[in-house]
Amino acid sequence: MADNIADLILGGDPCTHLLQEAFAFDITLTKIRCAVCDTVSGLGSLGVDGGPLQALVKCADCGSVLMRARRTQKGYILEMHGARHLYF
Numbered sequence: 001m002a003d004n005i006a007d008l009i010l011g012g013d014p015c016t017h018l019l020q021e022a023f024a025f026d027i028t029l030t031k032i033r034c035a036v037c038d039t040v041s042g043l044g045s046l047g048v049d050g051g052p053l054q055a056l057v058k059c060a061d062c063g064s065v066l067m068r069a070r071r072t073q074k075g076y077i078l079e080m081h082g083a084r085h086l087y088f
């Protein structure tokens, strides 16, 4: 029995290929739907605020934070509380 997702993918489990496909894309080519105003925007066309430790992507229509990526000592954290969907 596999211990984690990496073991399942390397073992050729067909169910885990969906996860592998879902996270092997160019994020700048995706579209994102705002959870507040329902606007769909191309992620690559949106402005990014922040600095070396975090990036904030905001809705072009209402200014809500759609996505927040942070670099921590333990790794990366991606928060998407302000997004309803990501299309790719």
Ligand SMILES: [Zn+2]
Pocket: 034, 035, 036, 037, 038, 039, 059, 060, 061, 062, 063, 064
């Ligand atoms: Zn919005």
